[in-house]
Amino acid sequence: MTKDLQITERELNVILENLVQTESVSGDVVEFGCYMGDTSVKMAEVMKSWPEKWLWLYDSFEGLPEKTAADKSGDGWAFRPGELKASAELVASKFKKLNLPEPVIMKAWFNELDANDDLPKQISFALLDGDYYESIKTSLILVAPKLSQGGKIIVHDYRNSALPGSAKAVNEFLENNPIFQLRLASGLAIIEYRG
Ligand SMILES: C[S@@+](CC[C@H](N)C(=O)[O-])C[C@H]1O[C@@H](n2cnc3c(N)ncnc32)[C@H](O)[C@@H]1O
16 A cells, blocks of 8 residues: 555556446546545546536545444454544645646535435445445445446445454445445445346
């Protein structure tokens, strides 16, 4: 992993390849847990030639919440509450510096977001990177009903044994929503409509 980056080069490549595949799918692109916006700007670079699509970024900008029992792991206690704190201003300044189209940046806890008022009407691509069970579960509940046919949801940390809440939330979601199927690539969960 490159210094300060939260995802590996391989993961980034998978994310961008899958994003490209959704160019003609209706809807906007969302990232739940954008942190300092390093993956967000990479996605925005890909989307530069897609003027009809907006990028929506969500984060508490207060750092991580408390873990719940579902996040307990024998593989180390990754992260403490309040860790990974960034700011919307920092993310916005990165976009400005790189001359990228301004994204919608929302500072909120995911469970305080209103699906009608705070999310796009349709979603073509989503990156969910909230690390913990409740964060991923909430993002899936918000995003999945808005996913267009042909759209994709990528969930980070599916194979990260130090953050088991991510896989638990994805597996539960798939059990309850059999219209979706799972594909794995470089440890990322890729959720799509069953073909
Ligand atoms: C690992 S970082 C995201 C990294 C980013 N996607 C990237 O690729 O650089 C996780 C982020 O999720 C945010 N987060 C986690 N749970 C959240 C929640 N329930 N509500 C809002 N933000 C949350 C944290 O504040 C943190 O910035």
